[in-house]
Amino acid sequence: MSIIEPKVLKGFRDSLPAEETEKKRLFAILEKTFTSFGFAPIDTPVLEYTQVLLGKGGGETDKQIYRFTDNGDRDVSMRFDLTVPFARFVSANLDKLPLPFKRYHIAKVWRGENTQKGRYREFYQCDFDIVGVDSAAADLEILTMICQSLKNIGVDGFKIHLASRQVFNRFLAKLGIQDKLTDILRLVDKLAKIGEEEVAKQLAEIAGSNAAEKILSYIKMEESFDKTLEKITALAGGEADDTARLCALKKALDDNGLADCFVLDPSITRGLDYYTGIVYETFLDSAPEFGSVCSGGRYNNLASLYTKTQLPGVGASIGIDRLISALEALGKKNDNQALCDTIIFNTDEPLLGHYTKIALMLRKEGISCDLYPEAKKLNKQFGYVEKKHIPVGIIIGTDEYESGTITVKDLRTRENFERLPLEKGIEKIKSLLNHEA
C-alpha cells in the first residue's frame, strides 16, 4: 500500500510535548491571574456566519479569512480574532451576563497570512476585557492585571507605554485638523518603523508644517510621567475629564508601587479608529525588539454591529506567540523540563501489579510517576528517560520486592540509593525532586 506523506499545511505546525507543556504552564499562570481578579472564562464557536464576523466588511481581514460554504449552503468563516466573536457573544447573551462583565478568552484564531514574514496561520490569542462601564477603576484593573500577569509569568523588566486618545483628539481639534485624525494616527503609529524625519515630512504633507511640528512635540516623551502629562494637557487646551482620568490612574498606580512599570508615551496611538480612551503597548526591557507583548485600550462601543445597547469597555490582548519567543530569547523558557518526576523501570513482568501499586502510591503523594510499559533491557529504558528528562528512577527487582523495599536512582548523577524501605524511599524521592527546584 502506498503511504500518504504526513505533512501539515503551510503556516501550520504540530505542538510537541515539551512545547505544549510549556504553553499549558503559561496559560495556567495567566488563567490563575485572571480568575484571581474575578475575570471569568468564556468560549465561542470556531465557525461563525461570515456576515457576523465580517460585518460591513472591506479591508485586509476579508482576504485573510478562512471562508467557505458549508454542507447546508451557509456562508461560514473561521474566527480571525477574539474581539468580533466577543462582541457577538455579549450581544447574544446580554441578559445572562453580570454587568459590568469581566471576561477572558484564550483560544486559537486563523488567518491566511503571508507566511514569508515568519507568521503562522493558526495561532493563539489571549484577550481580557471589562465591558459595560467607563471608569478609572476599570482602566486601572486592566492595567494592574497586565502588570500582575507579566510578573507571575516571571517577566520582571517591562514598561507599559500609556497614552490617551481623548487627549490626542482634543489636541487635534485645537489645531483644527480633527478631520485628518485617521491619517495622522496611522502615521504616528509608524514612528518607530520609519523614523521621526519621515513622519515629520509626511505629517507636513497632511496637515501643514506648523501642525506637523506641534504634533511631533506632542508625541515626544518628557523626562517623567508628570512632565509629559503637563505638556500634553497644555497642548490640548488645559485640563478636562480625560486628563483627570490620567491623573487618577497615575495616583492609584503610585499608591500601589506600580508607577515604575508605566510611562506616559503620547506617541502610542494603536492605529485603530476603534479606541476612544486610554491606549497602551507593553515592551520588555531586555527584548524590546519583539515589539509590544500586550496592547489594548478603551473603546466606547464594543458591539454596535449587533445591539443598540451601548457597551463601553476596556481591554487588552497578550501576544502569546510573541511572548513565548521573547521568553525563549531571554532564557526564561525551559526546554529540558521533565515531562514526569519519576519512572518505575520495568525489569520483571510478573511484578506488574506491584509496580502499579507503587506508582499509584507515588501519584497519591503528588509525585508524577511513569511506568515503562514493557520489560526491556535497562539501556532501552534509559534512552526513554533521557527523551522525557525524568530526574528520578525506581528499580524494583525480586530482591526489592521480597524485602518490601525500592532502589531509588538519581538519573542526573546516576547515584543509587539501594533497597530503601518504602517510606524512606518516598522521602528520598521527594528530597531529590526538591533539590531540582
Place this chain on the structure above:
Amino acid sequence: MSIIEPKVLKGFRDSLPAEETEKKRLFAILEKTFTSFGFAPIDTPVLEYTQVLLGKGGGETDKQIYRFTDNGDRDVSMRFDLTVPFARFVSANLDKLPLPFKRYHIAKVWRGENTQKGRYREFYQCDFDIVGVDSAAADLEILTMICQSLKNIGVDGFKIHLASRQVFNRFLAKLGIQDKLTDILRLVDKLAKIGEEEVAKQLAEIAGSNAAEKILSYIKMEESFDKTLEKITALAGGEADDTARLCALKKALDDNGLADCFVLDPSITRGLDYYTGIVYETFLDSAPEFGSVCSGGRYNNLASLYTKTQLPGVGASIGIDRLISALEALGKKNDNQALCDTIIFNTDEPLLGHYTKIALMLRKEGISCDLYPEAKKLNKQFGYVEKKHIPVGIIIGTDEYESGTITVKDLRTRENFERLPLEKGIEKIKSLLNHEA
C-alpha cells in the same frame, strides 16, 4: 445603522462563564491525572490536507466533514476526530518522540452531523494512548488511568466492561465464520439497542442458527470475571496469549483493589475493524442511560497510512460532553459555583488606589478578589454579586479607610463583621470561605 443578528450557527453554541469554568475545572483534573501517569500533552492543527485526514476515504465521515478549498487552492478540512491527526503526528515526528509514546490530547473537533439527535457540530474529544508497544503493562496503565480519572472527577460508581477482540476472533475462526467478522461485530454492538431476539434472528441469517446460538452464548456475561473468562477460553479453543493477557490484567487489577471497577463483558466489540486486542466501554452505575463515557482498546497499527513503521498501541477516549451531561444528571455539576471568592464594593471613587491595594493583598493570599469597577449604589453592586455567586464582600468607606480597617460581609447570610483590622479581616474572610467548602 441596521443591526446584524448575533446568532450562532446551527449545531454550535456559546460557552457562558459558569459552564466554561466547570469545563476548565474538569479538564484540569483530567490533565493533572494524565500527567501524574507520565502522559504528555500534544496539539495538532485544526486544519489539515483533506487527503491526510480522509486517507482512502469513503464512509460516513466524508459526508460530515467540514471541507473546503483554501485561498492557496489546497483541499483542506477541519479535523473530525483526534485519532487520525495523532497517527499523522506520530508518523511526522517519530524521531523526536520518546517511544513508547504516552500522549493525551483534549481539543475540539467538528462534524456536520444531524443536529436533530441533540448532537453538536463542534465538541470536545479527550484521547489518551500509549503507542509503540504491545504489552499487558500498557493495557493495564490505560485501564488504571481510566479508573483514576473518573475517581478524581468524583465519579465513584462505574464499571469498565472489558472484552478481547483476539479471543473473539479465535472463537469465530473455530466456528469457521471468521470471514463474517465485520458483520457479526456490527450486529453484536447493537445488542443493547435492538435486543437479544433481533440479534439472534439476524445472526442466524448471517451465520446459520447453530453458530448464532454459540455466539449468543459467548457474548453472555457469567456471574464473575473468572467464570466468564473460563467460558470464553473454552469456546475459543483453550488458553493462548490472548487469554493469558486477560489473566495477567485481572491479577494486577486484583492486586491494586481495582477489580471491582471491571467486568468481563464479551458482548463489547467496539464495532470497528481497527481494534485487535482488549476493548472496553465504561458505564456509570447511576446513569447507564448516558451510554459509555469512556471507550477504547488495543490496535496493532496506528499509522499504517503514513509510515511503514509498525506502531501497536492502546488508548481510550473520554466522552466529555456525555460525561458532563451525566454529572449534571447526577447532581455533581455545580451550576451556582462562585466565579470569585470576594468582592470589594466600590463606594468611594477617590479610594480607588486603596481598593486596588487591598485587592492585590488578598490575591497574594490566594483569595480571588473582584473590584466593582464603578462607584455605584450598593443595590446595583449586589445584583452583580448575585450573578457571579460571590460569597464574601468587603466594604471600605471613609471610616474604614481612616482607621485602617475593613468591614467583611457574608453575602450568603448578610451578616456583617464591622471594622476589622486588616489582618483580622483577612482571617475572617478565610474562615468564611472555608465554611463554604
